[in-house]
Amino acid sequence: MEEQIANTSEVKEESKNFIEQFVEEDLRENKNGGRIQTRFPPEPNGYLHIGHAKAICLDFGIAKKYGGICNLRFDDTNPVKEDVEYVDSIQEDIKWLGFQWAGIYYASDYFEQLHELAIRFIKEGKAYVDEQTAEEIASQKGTPTIPGTESPFRNRPIEENLKLFEQMSSGEIPDGKMVLRAKIDMSSPNMHFRDPIIYRIITSHPHHRTGNKWKVYPMYDFAHGQSDYFEGVTHSLCTLEFEVHRPLYNWFIDQFAGTDYRPRQIEFNRLNITYTVMSKRKMLQLVNEGIVRGWDDPRMPTICGLRRRGYTPASIHNFIKTIGYTKYDGLIDVSLLEHAVRDDLNANATRVSAVLDPIRLVLTNYPENQEETMVAINNPEREEDGTHEIQFSRELYIERDDFMEEAPKKYFRLTPGKEVRLKNAYIIRCTGCDKDTEGNITTVYAEYDPLTRSGMPDSNRKVKGTIHWVSVRHAIDAEVRLYDRLFVVENLQEEKDRDFHEMLNPNSLTVTTAKVEPWLSHAKPLDHFQFQRIGYFNVDPDSKPGALVFNRTVSLKDSWQKELKK
RNA sequence: UGUCUUGUGGUGUAAUGGUAGCACAACAGUUUUUGGUACUGUUUGUCCUGGUUCGAGUCCGGGCAAGACAACCA
Numbered sequence: 157m158e159e160q161i162a163n164t165s166e167v168k169e170e171s172k173n174f175i176e177q178f179v180e181e182d183l184r185e186n187k188n189g190g191r192i193q194t195r196f197p198p199e200p201n202g203y204l205h206i207g208h209a210k211a212i213c214l215d216f217g218i219a220k221k222y223g224g225i226c227n228l229r230f231d232d233t234n235p236v237k238e239d240v241e242y243v244d245s246i247q248e249d250i251k252w253l254g255f256q257w258a259g260i261y262y263a264s265d266y267f268e269q270l271h272e273l274a275i276r277f278i279k280e281g282k283a284y285v286d287e288q289t290a291e292e293i294a295s296q297k298g299t300p301t302i303p304g305t306e307s308p309f310r311n312r313p314i315e316e317n318l319k320l321f322e323q324m325s326s327g328e329i330p331d332g333k334m335v336l337r338a339k340i341d342m343s344s345p346n347m348h349f350r351d352p353i354i355y356r357i358i359t360s361h362p363h364h365r366t367g368n369k370w371k372v373y374p375m376y377d378f379a380h381g382q383s384d385y386f387e388g389v390t391h392s393l394c395t396l397e398f399e400v401h402r403p404l405y406n407w408f409i410d411q412f413a414g415t416d417y418r419p420r421q422i423e424f425n426r427l428n429i430t431y432t433v434m435s436k437r438k439m440l441q442l443v444n445e446g447i448v449r450g451w452d453d454p455r456m457p458t459i460c461g462l463r464r465r466g467y468t469p470a471s472i473h474n475f476i477k478t479i480g481y482t483k484y485d486g487l488i489d490v491s492l493l494e495h496a497v498r499d500d501l502n503a504n505a506t507r508v509s510a511v512l513d514p515i516r517l518v519l520t521n522y523p524e525n526q527e528e529t530m531v532a533i534n535n536p537e538r539e540e541d542g543t544h545e546i547q548f549s550r551e552l553y554i555e556r557d558d559f560m561e562e563a564p565k566k567y568f569r570l571t572p573g574k575e576v577r578l579k580n581a582y583i584i585r586c587t588g589c590d591k592d593t594e595g596n597i598t599t600v601y602a603e604y605d606p607l608t609r610s611g612m613p614d615s616n617r618k619v620k621g622t623i624h625w626v627s628v629r630h631a632i633d634a635e636v637r638l639y640d641r642l643f644v645v646e647n648l649q650e651e652k653d654r655d656f657h658e659m660l661n662p663n664s665l666t667v668t669t670a671k672v673e674p675w676l677s678h679a680k681p682l683d684h685f686q687f688q689r690i691g692y693f694n695v696d697p698d699s700k701p702g703a704l705v706f707n708r709t710v711s712l713k714d715s716w717q718k719e720l721k722k
Numbered sequence: 723u724g725u726c727u728u729g730u731g732g733u734g735u736a737a738u739g740g741u742a743g744c745a746c747a748a749c750a751g752u753u754u755u756u757g758g759u760a761c762u763g764u765u766u767g768u769c770c771u772g773g774u775u776c777g778a779g780u781c782c783g784g785g786c787a788a789g790a791c792a793a794c795c796a
Contacts, residue, residue, distance in 0.1 A: 171737080173735095199796050233796080237795075237796090290793085298792070299792055300725070303724090332794065346791080347791055358794085375793095375795085376796050379796095397789095397790055398790095398796090400727090403725095403726090480734075480735050482734090484734090485788080485789055486734065489734075489746070491746060502759060503759095507756075568757065579755060583755095610755070615755075622757090623756090624756075686758085688758085689756045689757080689758070712757095715758090716757045
């Protein structure tokens with residue numbers, strides 16, 4: 157009992173981000189009756205990426221933390237770009253990240269209400285039908301520093317607006333011939349108030365949910381805030397580029413809502429990562445042009461790409477926790493992401509042996525037909541994960557990098573005359589090597605010390621280096637896909653004038669055949685492993701029995717490589 | 723020459739008028755049957771300039787810089 161006293165006061169309270177502070181303020185003032193409700197509002201026109209994961213963690217996280225709910229709402233107001241393919245993948249990715257929405261909604265659920273609202277706006281003289289072309293409307297819009305001019309149709313009678321909007325809605329008017337605009341202020345310093353278009357005609361594309369029922373569709377500004385209001389959202393969290401929309405968001409709601417409750421839009425910084433594109437348009441281009449193998453290519457920053465690459469939900473959560481939410485539009489170093497996945501996989505991935513660039517090592521004093529079974533610890537970070545068996549014999553594969561005929565003094569691996577430890581096996585001394593006519597090493601020779609098998613007293617002898625190996629006789633082949641960053645430019649956004657094709661890394665994918673221990677033959681797609689001394693790998697869904705395929709998630713940190721670069 | 727927003731080590735993020743801290747990165751070292759992990763240490767920071775205050779990263783004024791906004795996209 158007495159021991160409990162200490163520590164409680166020492167626990168450092170985690171600092172809150174500015175959004176949590178706003179939410180707590182609202183709660184303190186009992187806004188909206190103390191209710192908390194958020195939503196994640198993706199447009200189903202592409203796959204979710206790591207930037208969306210940041211928004212998802214916030215939307216669902218805030219709801220959970222403050223005892224509220226979070227809905228999934230598809231912002232499907234533009235049938236030209238949207239598709240059910242995306243609706244399905246988005247749900248899968250959110251679940252994979254570990255979140256569950258309270259309700260699932262679509263902006264299209266509100267098309268009826270939105271349409272009625274538009275009619276109400278017309279009747280109240282707050283909206284009009286404009287018959288000008290897109291170009292004419294654009295030219296009248298002015299610029300951020302020059303006020304716009306009013307449309308010649310701005311003051312047509314309410315009855316006429318009503319009739320024309322009815323014709324737009326019934327399909328009598330072809331696409332692009334008319335739009336419905338809110339009548340606000342053509343000289344507003346906020347461009348979004350210059351009579352924004354709130355409804356346009358789309359008859360060319362059926363909607364993925366409502367089919368051909370609707371001929372007119374609401375624009376984002378007329379749909380998003382209203383949907384939030386209809387649904388009961390209290391905190392509408394979005395990225396910085398919607399900051400300028402907020403006054404309009406509020407204005408629209410003020411035109412029709414009661415005083416009982418108000419949703420509040422709060423904006424945070426979107427995620428930018430070095431050497432990475434984060435725009436749906438560019439990603440679509442990468443996919444469509446075959447630069448990558450699909451949305452789930454392990455080089456893509458999509459959720460499904462990261463999953464296939466071997467990232468775990470926990471690693472993504474931790475990454476997002478690290479980067480935080482602010483209003484500063486920065487650029488996150490990709491090493492933070494890599495650290496997050498190394499950290500998780502170090503604690504959880506089973507260690508195995510794989511030789512990516514094999515050369516043959518012959519232990520000349522080891523009996524020809526002898527075999528031994530060695531014990532390999534599955535994870536030194538977690539003893540309860542147990543061990544598995546590996547086979548040892550006279551001929552082994554080792555990494556080409558782990559032998560040098562003439563080595564610098566800091567080289568701790570195999571070199572003639574020197575000792576090295578074979579992981580989980582014996583200490584050996586190198587005696588020489590064979591080379592082909594071009595001078596390439598073909599075989600390395602060594603003698604093993606029979607008294608130094610792992611577990612024997614002599615095995616405790618100090619040896620500077622330890623290398624991994626697989627038995628030639630037992631090893632199985634596996635395809636290994638090595639990934640590098642997709643782009644060679646650190647800040648893609650800074651290179652606005654350059655075509656992104658010329659910034660692609662030509663070596664972002666290297667495919668090789670590795671020799672791996674036979675214990676891996678039963679590995680299943682998405683299983684994570686650490687290839688000892690090399691990196692973290694997972695099994696690609698392309699993998700089949702007898703034809704294993706691994707993806708390199710991320711390499712291990714390599715201080716020898718750093719030493720070499722000096 | 724508009725409106726809105728943002729400036730804290732190389733990167734990101736804390737400090738809510740009271741010792742500028744944390745993570746990553748970098749560097750040096752200890753431990754190690756992974757040149758991994760873990761641990762220790764080091765380097766580097768409040769955009770500038772006035773003011774208020776006993777005290778300013780924080781509040782106020784003026785600069786400077788960066789970003790967003792001119793789609794019948796979201």
